[in-house]
Amino acid sequence: MGANTSKLPDQDIRDYQDLTYLSKAEILRAYKRMQEEVAKAGRDPHQPTNMYLTFKEFHRMKEMEFNPFADRICHVFSSKGDDCLTFEDFLDMVSVFSESASKSIKTAYAFKIYDFNDDGLLEETDLAELIRRITNPSEISGLRSDEIYEIVRFILLEADLDENKYISLTEFELVVSKSPDFVKTFCIRF
Known part of the structure; x- marks a missing residue:
């Protein structure tokens, strides 16, 4: 991941693999992607307390900027209910939207996203x-x-x-x- 990227501990990677539909490479890619967005927001991506995205930062991501459901996606995956995504929230979201996630998981989350109230x-x-x-x-x-x-x-x-x-x-x-x-x-x- 390079000298400028803090390392995700191997135990965390194994735990994330157990809890998501993601491979080690996908987890590391998501971590790097999150760090890039945190850095764009002007926070130090090497500080664990900075590893979050506000809705505005999330919506600016190229994958979300034209998604009509970006606000709902952020809301549904925000574990604290504050429409901010921690790294774990982001990883959960990446997992659900991955090709490896089951149809039943995708269906349940689609339902939550479309349930606007x-x-x-x-x-x-x-x-x-x-x-x-x-x-x-x-x-x-x-x-x-x-x-x-x-x-x-x-x-x-x-x-x-x-x-x-x-x-x-x-x-x-x-x-x-x-x-x-x-x-x-x-x-x-x-």
Whole structure:
């Protein structure tokens, strides 16, 4: 990793390998990537207390700058609930978005990311926000509100099996199970 990069202890690497879907090389790459971003933020990346990213710093990463869900990703993976990512939070996120993560793990985290009000359900407002973020990235063009809610009604008609006006995690898992490309599309390489 070079003379300017502090070393991640071997025991930590083994522990991280046991707790994630990542190889040693992927863990070291994530560590180096985090150090680069910490340095860009003006903090010393060799000090363990500096190994965090604020949402603003996270959003500036080239992998996130155009992601319409960057704020939600940061929020979901922030262990302290402060929308800052520690190295362990960042590693958890990299693990979930890796090609090695299971479909069930990816599905559970996708559900959390799309659950904008954090109530454990995908309701009309969550689905509308999801559609808005996908179709109106520039806010200049895209779908009108009535068009968005027409799509929401269709989604609920197809996915809300018990007709209670929201999609549960179980129902979401069923929808995702019918999408063979979901695992491929829910990957980000850091």
